Amino acid sequence: MRPTVYIADIAQHEGKEITLHGWLYNRRSSGKLHFLQVRDGTGTIQCVVFKGNVAPEVFHEADHLPQESSLTVTGLVKKDERSPIGFELDVKSLAPVAKPAREYPIGHKEHGVAFLMEQRHLWLRSQRQQVILRVRHTVEKAIRDFFDERGFTLVDAPIFTPSACEGTSTLFEVPYFDLGKAYLTQSGQLYMEAAAMALGKVYCFGPTFRAEKSKTRRHLTEFWMVEPEVAYMDLDGDMELMEQFVSYVVQTALAKHRKELVSVLERDVSKLEAVKPPFPRITYTEAVDVIQKAGHPMKWGDDIGGDEETVVAKQFDRPVMVHRYPAEMKAFYFKKDPADPKVALGCDVLAPEGYGEIIGGGQREDDLPTLEAAIEHHQLPKEAFEWYLDVRRYGSVPHAGFGMGVERCVAWICGLHHVRETIPFARMMERITP
Missing domain, CATH: 2.40.50.140 (Nucleic acid-binding proteins)
Structure with a gap:
């Protein structure tokens, strides 16, 4: 042969x-x-x-x-x-x-998305889906390369967790032998904080799960997320890492797949060419002002939803970094700004063209009494977080990190309307097959 x-x-x-x-x-x-x-x-x-x-x-x-x-x-x-x-x-x-045992169900004609999702195991064979999956592969490799080349250590976070990062309303609960309940992870962040105290610069990269009952084009119940965490890093350092990271991933994908993005996905790659540092940075307060001037009825303290994110992102030709959100909006582990305790040292990166938040992160609270008070304020079970508090009891240092969902990033790079095409077999509220 x-x-x-x-x-x-x-x-x-x-x-x-x-x-x-x-x-x-x-x-x-x-x-x-x-x-x-x-x-x-x-x-x-x-x-x-x-x-x-x-x-x-x-x-x-x-x-x-x-x-x-x-x-x-x-x-x-x-x-x-x-x-x-x-x-x-x-x-x-x-x-x-x-030879096929019957007529192939996906012909060379237009098919509805519902039908194609039912035939996802075969739809993957189409040229468009092959390109998307190749871009996804490149994005995942670029993620690893970025951190590996900068001295980060990959640390695998557990999938089963005994408690939630931010309450249990958006977690999948599962029975766990004689120990009672466990949850499918929604984030490896807390574990990365512990790992960063051992290895300095770490990241985890794997599947995460959200039981949020959302049917928007940006949501999946199972998705992949990368979460770096760095010891001795503040919010400014974290934001610099975010923009370097996003730029590296986008430019790597563009360099390898420019022809396919244009010819198969009809992507306007000039939008991606602009994704280079520095990214514009505005505070949450400034973002609210932009949104209000655009005619949206938003007041300070409200969450920035998908429509509002689009309004803000439209002002720029590359991702915009919105930082210092109201502390009450953020999880218990965010550090408050010493200069203004009403806001937290957090940052979201909003992608242009209506793709919204692709990164969320910030500086973590490193003071033990303050963190204990935050756990009590959020009415979380302190005993479940004793190990997490130990990270502050023994050699606590300032540290920061973030999380980026692979699917939202791939959807943005490929110019896709819905994240369901960015993962081989999508899991959503109404879908768990094929």
């Missing part, structure tokens, strides 16, 4: 006879020629079957293969300027591996 060649590497084999293994994406015929669009997961190439080059039964077979038949194709690699990849395959032989 000839070694398998992948379509992504086809340029290295110009003028040579090679063998591809893949699936039939589409086909058309023109007299003595059949044109087969064959994909192999790394790309798609046109395979030209000329009647005079193959056995009669092969020529007949090529004209009757159903969509998504798996097949092996052998032929000569030829340069073709009309091809999107610059080459085509002059077929010498082909052999089906398996």
Whole structure:
């Protein structure tokens, strides 16, 4: 058997006879020629079957293969300027591996999103979904590369947790043997704070779960999040890390996928080219002023929702950092601003083009009595946080961090309307299959 060649590497084999293994994406015929669009997961190439080059039964077979038949194709690699990849395959032989048992349900026509989500296991084979998943892969690798290259240590946070970071209303509760209740994690942050006191600069990267009953285009019940935490870092250092991180991830994805973003996803990449430091920084108070001037009935102390985020982000050509939110809006672990205790040393990064918050984070409270008082104020069970308080009892230092959801970032980079396309198998309020 000839070694398998992948379509992504086809340029290295110009003028040579090679063998591809893949699936039939589409086909058309023109007299003595059949044109087969064959994909192999790394790309798609046109395979030209000329009647005079193959056995009669092969020529007949090529004209009757159903969509998504798996097949092996052998032929000569030829340069073709009309091809999107610059080459085509002059077929010498082909052999089906398996033909679909029934008509493939996703044809080359428009389908409703509800139908496509039901067929998600097959929808992944479409060109658009392949591009999105490749961008996601690049984003995840860029995340790891960014932190690894800067001396961070990856620390895996637990999925089962005995308590909630911010109350239990948005957590999935599960029975846990004889110990009672446990919860699927909504964040690894508290554990990263402990790890940062051991390793200095750490991050966790894994699945998180939110039982929030939300059906917006920005929400999933299961998503992936990266959460760095750094000892001896304040809010200013944290914000600088945020903008460096976001810029690195976006520019890495753009550099690798520019052609696909434009040709397949029709993304206006000029919007991504502008994502470079420095990012504009405004306080929550300034953001409220912007929102009010735009005609929205918001007052100081209200949460900045999706519509309001869009109003603020529209003022800038790159992500904007909104910092120092009202302390009462933030979780118990946020440190208050010594210069103005009404606000917390927190920051959200809002992506442009209506994509909203992609990062949330800030400086953590490092003073033991203040943190104990905050736990009591939020009516949280102190015994569940004794281990977390130990982080302050033994060598407490200023520290800060943040969290970024992969799906929102990918949706923004790809210019997608809904985050459900950014994850292979979406989990939402109304969906737990396939």
